[in-house]
Amino acid sequence: GVHERGLVQNNLGEPLVPIAVLPAPAADLAGAGVEGPAEGVPGQKLLLSWTVTNAGDATARAPWTDQLYLSTDGTLAGTAFLISLEHTFDLPMAESYTATAEIPLPDVADGSYRILLQTDVHSQVFEEGREGNNILASAASLAVTHPDLQPIVVTLPATVASGEPLL
Numbered sequence: 001g002v003h004e005r006g007l008v009q010n011n012l013g014e015p016l017v018p019i020a021v022l023p024a025p026a027a028d029l030a031g032a033g034v035e036g037p038a039e040g041v042p043g044q045k046l047l048l049s050w051t052v053t054n055a056g057d058a059t060a061r062a063p064w065t066d067q068l069y070l071s072t073d074g075t076l077a078g079t080a081f082l083i084s085l086e087h088t089f090d091l092p093m094a095e096s097y098t099a100t101a102e103i104p105l106p107d108v109a110d111g112s113y114r115i116l117l118q119t120d121v122h123s124q125v126f127e128e129g130r131e132g133n134n135i136l137a138s139a140a141s142l143a144v145t146h147p148d149l150q151p152i153v154v155t156l157p158a159t160v161a162s163g164e165p166l167l
Contacts, residue, residue, distance in 0.1 A: 027060035027126065030119070038140060042108065061090055069116040110145050
């Protein structure tokens with residue numbers, strides 16, 4: 001917008017030293033631990049706890065969501081959903097948090113399960129491609145069994161008079 005009488009050749013220049021453009025520092029939410037009971041019965045309340053660490057080089061900006069599942073093989077395939085918890089606080093780098101929840105065990109088949117944690121499920125926190133450590137399975141397994149009710153054989157007398165109690 002400035003009239004320069006045709007002297008525009010010097011309006012474009014190059015820096016004397018190359019400028020490096022680097023990506024901004026990023027958070028890295030990582031599952032650090034998942035704990036629960038060793039056994040359970042469907043419908044019974046389980047006390048679960050899990051820890052997430054920010055292993056990145058920037059603060060993880062809220063919000064993000066953690067979810068827990070029951071898994072037969074330590075992967076998300078064929079899991080049973082347990083709980084979802086949204087976090088509304090920022091997590092500085094090298095810091096961690098531990099969350100707990102008491103939830104009813106869903107009605108799943110008898111067997112051995114692992115509790116699976118997935119943090120930042122909706123990819124709300126910028127992690128610069130470091131989402132590979134967002135899923136962590138519990139080290140210990142959870143044995144799920146259903147009650148096995150069995151009838152008891154009751155012996156009754158051969159004859160009873162009307163109105164008399166059965167003993």
